[in-house]
Amino acid sequence: MSKNKQQINPDLEEYTKEQLASRKNFSLKRLFNYAIVHWPWFILSFLLIVLTTASTLIQPRIIQVLIDKDISILISDYESQVVKDIALISGAKKALFYLFTVIITFIGTYLQAYILNSTGQKILLNIRQNLYEHILKLPVSFFDRYPIGSLVTRVTNDTETLNEMFTSVFSSVLRNAFTLVGIIISMFLLDVKIAIRILVVLPILIIISLVFRNVMQKIYFAQRRLLSIINTKLSENISGMRTIQIFNQEKQISEEFDEVNQEYLILSEKEVRNFAIYRPAIEMIRSFVIAALLWFGGLRNLEGVLTFGILNAFIDYIQRFFNPILELAETYNIIQSAVTSTSRIFHLLDEPEETSGGKIAIPDKTLRGEIEFKNVWFAYNDSEWILKDVSFKIEAGQFVAFVGATGAGKSTIMNLLMRFYDIQKGQILLDGRDIKKYKITDLRQSIGVVQQDVFLYSGLVIDNITLKRENVSSRDGRKAAEIVNANSFICELPNQYNQHITERGSTLSVGERQLLSFARTLATKPTLLILDEATANIDTETEALIQDAIRNMANKRTMLAVAHRISTIADADKIIVLHKGRIAEQGTKDELLAHAGLFSILYKLQYERTE
Template sequence: MANKSFHEEEMLGKAYDGRLMKRLLKYAAPYWKAFLVSILMLALVTGIEIARPYIVALAIDDYIFTSPMVAFEQGEEPKDGIQYNNKTFIKERHLDEEYPGRPRYQIMVYEGENYLVPSTFEREEFTIEERQGQVFFINEHGEFTGDLMDDQVYQTFREYDVDGLIRLGTIFLVVVLLGFGVNYAQIYILHRTAFRIIYNLRVDIFSHLQKLNLGFFDKSPVGRLVTRVTNDTETLNEMFVGVMVNAFKDIFMLIGIIVVMFSLDVQLALIVMAVLPVVFISSIIFRIKARQAYRDVRTKLARINASIAENISGMKIVQIFKQENKKFKEFDDINQGHLKASLREVKVFAIFRPFIDVLHYLALALIIWWGGGSVIQGAIQFGVLYAFINYIKMFFQPINAITEKYNILQSAMASSERIFQLLDTEPEVVNPEKSKELREVDGSIEFKDVWFAYNEGEWVLKDVNFKVNPGETVAFVGATGAGKTSIINLISRFYDIQKGEILIDGVNVKDVDQEELRKNIGVVLQDVFVFSGDIKSNIKLNNEHIDDDKIKEIAETIYADSFIEKLPDGYDQKVQERGSTLSAGQRQLLAFARALAFDPSILVLDEATANIDTETESIIQDALEKLQEGRTTIVVAHRLSTIQNADKIIVMHKGKIREIGTHQELLNNGGIYHDLYQLQYKEQLAQ
C-alpha cells in the first residue's frame, strides 16, 4: 500500500497546465517589474551576442581583406579617400553609388610583394605569371601589370584599414564589457526575484501546514511534506529562472539571428531555414517520448524512496528477524525497475540531442558548400560566410536547450500540482467566525454525548459523558484502543467530534479560538519532543515573557535543576533534536518545566511516566505534585499505582465509559478496573 500511495502521488498531469501556471504567476505578479526589467535586459544581452559575429564580419570584409577600390581624379572624389599617383582611391563598398565608368583597382599579393592591379569587377580571380622579371595578372578581360607597392605606399593604403580595425576592436571590447555587465545584472535580478517568490511560497506552505489538524499529519508521511517545502519549491525556482524568463532569450535569439541572416544574404538564410521543418517534427516526437520516459522514471524513483524509508524506519525489526536478504531482493527489484526506466529516458535524450547536432552540422556543411563557392565566385564576401557559420552555432543552441527546459517544465508542473494540492487541503478544525473568550479559566471540563471517529463510521468514542470539576485530578484507564488518548486530543481540539459537545468552563470548544483554547491547556506526552537548541530555549519555547530567573525558579519547583546544573553549560547546554543526549527522565522533567512555564489552567498528562524507571519515577511523582497544584489535571496512565490518589478514575472500554469512581470504590466494585489492577499487581510480583 505504501508503494501504491507514493506511486499515485507521482502520477503527472499535463507537461504544461495553464491552470497551474496561472496560480504560479500569481506569486510572480508582485514582481512583474523585476521580470520585465530582466526580460528587457535579456533582449539587450541577446542583441549584444548577435552583434559580436557581425562586428567580426565587418572587420574581415571592410578592413582585413582588401576589397576593390574606385579611382577618382583628384577633386572629383565624393568623399575622402587615399591619395596616390594623383588619384583618390575609395573602397567600392563605402560609396553610395556604383560609378560604373570609373576604373577599379585592388591590391594583390605575389611572393610577399604587394601590387596595385586594375580590376573590372568587385571580385575577380587572377592567374599570375612572371616574365623577364615583370609580374602579369591575367583574367578573362586581359592581362595587367601591377604597380609594385613599397612598404610605405602599402602602409598608406592600409592605414585606413588599421584605423578601422582599431575602431571596431574598441567597439567589440565595449560590447563585450557591456554584455558582461548587463548579463550580470540580469542574472542577479532574475535569481533574486525567483528566490523571493520561492521564499513567499515556502512561507505559505509552512504556515498552511501549521493550520492543518493532526488528522492530516496522521495520514501524510513526514518525508513527503518535507519534499513539498524543499525539493518541489526548488524545482519551481528552476522553472522561474531557467524556463519562464530565459525562454524569452531563446525566442529573441532565434528571431534576431533569422533577421540578421536574411539581411546578410537571403540564399544562405533560406538554406538554414530548410532544416527547420525537420527540427520542428523531431521536437514534437521528442516531447511525446520524453514525457513517457520521464513519467516512468519519477514513478520508479518514488517507489525507491518509499522502500528506503520503510526499511530504514524498520531496520531494527529487519535485523531482529533476519530479513536482510528478503528486503535486499525486494529493493533490488525496485532498483532494477528504476535502472531500466532511467536507461529508456537516457535513450530518448541520447537520440534527440545528437540528431539535432546532425541537423546543425548538416546546415553548416550546406553553408560551407554553397557559401564557400559563392565566396570563390565573388558573389558574397568571406566575412558574411564567417558570420553565418557563427550564427548557425548560435541558432541551434536554444533548440538544443529545449530538452533541458522541457524536463524542467515537466518537473515544475508535477511539483506545482502537488504543492497546490497541499495548499488546497482545507483544515478540518477551523476557528469560529465569532469566537468566545475564555477569561480566567477555572478548569471545568464536560463531555456531553460525545461521538468521535478518525475515519467515517469507525467510532472510537461512543456516547461519552463525564464532567471534571475545577482543580480535580481525573485519570483515564483502559486497554489499548479504548479511547483514552482520543479524549485528551479532543480536549485540546486537535480533532473535531461528529456528535455531542465538549465544554470548557461551560463554553463549547468549537466556539473558542484554537490558540486561545490551547494556551490554557498544558500537555505532557509520553514521548517528549526536544527541539535542537539549548535547555533554556526548550523550556520557554520562544516565550519572551519568561526570563532566565523565571526559568530557574520553574526548574527548581519541579526538581529539574538537579540535573540541569550538573550539565557543563547548565541552562545554556546545547541539546540535539529530540534530545538524544538526555535520558528519558531528564526529557520528562523538561516537559514538566515547559508546561509549568506557560502556567496552564488545565494539565493533561498522557502516559507521562510510562517509560521512566522506578528510581526516576519518585522524582517525577514529586514534580507532578508540584505541577498539579491548583490545576485541573487529566491523566492517562498505564501504571495504576500512579493514579491511586486521583479524585476520579474513569475506566474506558471499546470507546465507552464503563466505570467511574475513586481507586478504592472501583476496586470494591470488582469490575474492569479491579481486573486491571489484579493483572498489573501479578505482573509486578512476577518481576
C-alpha cells in the same frame, strides 16, 4: 521479486499520465503574483537579454561587411593606395566595433544573470517563508496523513527547483527564442532565397525535438519518482538504524536499496543514450545544411550573385541557429521539474489551515476547569467510530482517571479536549460553554498536557523546559524542574541546565525525558492538567513525589490522568473505564470495586501480580 520490481518501476506511460494530472495546481498567474513586486528587475533583465542577443547577432553581419567592403578593397589589384588606406582604417573601426559587441555581451550577460539570480532568491525566500508559516498553522490531522519527509522536500528542494523557473527558464527561454527569431530575420535580410531554402529543415528539427522531448519526459518522471523512493528509504532506514540492527536486517535492507539504485542506473543510462543520439542528430543536420549552403551558395558566388561575405555570414548564422534549439530541448527538463515543484508547493499552500476557534477569550487563570462530554461521537476517518456516545462530567478541581485497554480511546479524549480534532456528533463543554466557542490559542494555553510520547528538541535542557515562551522565565523553568524532581538528574549532567541534548533527547533515559516534559508543562501552572501516561516510565517513588507536588500547588486544578498502573490513580475522585470507545463504568475506586465490573478485574489482576 518480480512483484517488487513492478512496484518500483511502474508503467512509464501510466506514471507520466499521473504526473501530468498532478499538475492541475500549477498556475502561472499565482507564480506571477510572487514575481510582480520585483517587476523593475525583471524588465531590466528582459532589456539586457534583448541587448545581448542583438549584440551577438550583429557580429556575423559586421564580418560580412568587413569582408565584402574593406577586405575586398585591400586585396584588390585595381584600387589606389589612398582608397586602400581608407579601407584599412574603416576595417579597423569595424574590428573595434566587433570587440565592443563582445564586451557588451559579456557585461550584459553577467548583469542579467546576477539580477535574475538575486531576484529569484528573494522570491524564493518569500515563498519558503510563506510555506513554512503555512505548515505551522496546519491542523494535527494533516500530519496524520502527510509524510514528514515529503514536507521537508517541499520546503527545501521544491522551492529551490521553483527558483529555476525565475532564473534559468526565464532567461534561457527568452534568450533562445530571441536568438532564433533574430537569426531568421537576419538571414532574410541577407538573402531571401537562401534563407527560405535553409528554413526547409525547420520542420525536421521540430519533429526530432518533439520526439526527443516525449521520450525524455517519461524517463525524467520515472527518475524523479525513484529518487524520492531512494530518499524516503534512506531517511527511514537511518532513523530506524537501531531496529535494523536489532533484527539483523542489514543485508535485506541493503539488497532492497541496491535494487532501487540499479533501477535508477538503468534509467540514467537510458537518459544518457537519448542525449547521445539527440545532440549528434541535430549536429548532423547542421553539417548537411552547411554543406548544401556551400554547394548552392558557391554556385551563386561563381555566378557573381553572392559575395563571400554573405556566404560566410550565412555559415555563421547556421552555426548559431542550432544552439538555441539544442538548449531549449535541454531546458525542457528544468521546466518540467519547476512545473511539478510549483504545483506541489501550491497544493500544500492550499491545504486548509487550522481554525482559530471561536471568539471567547480566556483571560489568564480564569478557567475553572469544569468539563462535560455530552453524547460525543468521534471518528478519525469516516470508516469507524472511535468514541461512541461518550458522556461524563468532571467538576472543577476534580482528579479524574481514565482507564481501559490499549486502543480504547483514552488519548483520543485528550486530543478532543485540546481541539486537535473536532467531533462529529454531541458536544464538549468547558465551564459550561462549547469548546468550539473559545479561541484555540487561549484554550491550549489554559490546558497543560504531558503526553504519552515526549518530544524534545535538540538544544539546551533549560530551553526544552521554557520553550522560550514569553511567560516562562528560566527561573520558572528551574523551579518547575525542582517540583517534578527532575532537578537531581539535571544537576548530574556535565553542563547541568545548559547541557546540550541531541535530537529527540536520545541521550536521556525515557523517564528523564518524561520528567522534562512534566517540568515544561507545569512551568506555566495551567488550570487544567492532562496527564496521558505521563508517569508510565518514572519510578514509583518519583511518581509519588510529583503527585504530591501537583496536589500542593496553589489553587486546586482539574486533573485528568490516563494510566495503566492503578497505583497512579488510586486516589482519583472519579475513575472512568473505557471499553472499545464506550464508557463501561464510572465511579470512585471503592464504588467500582464493589460493582465487580471491568475495573475490579483489572484491579485484581494488577494486585495479584504485584503481590
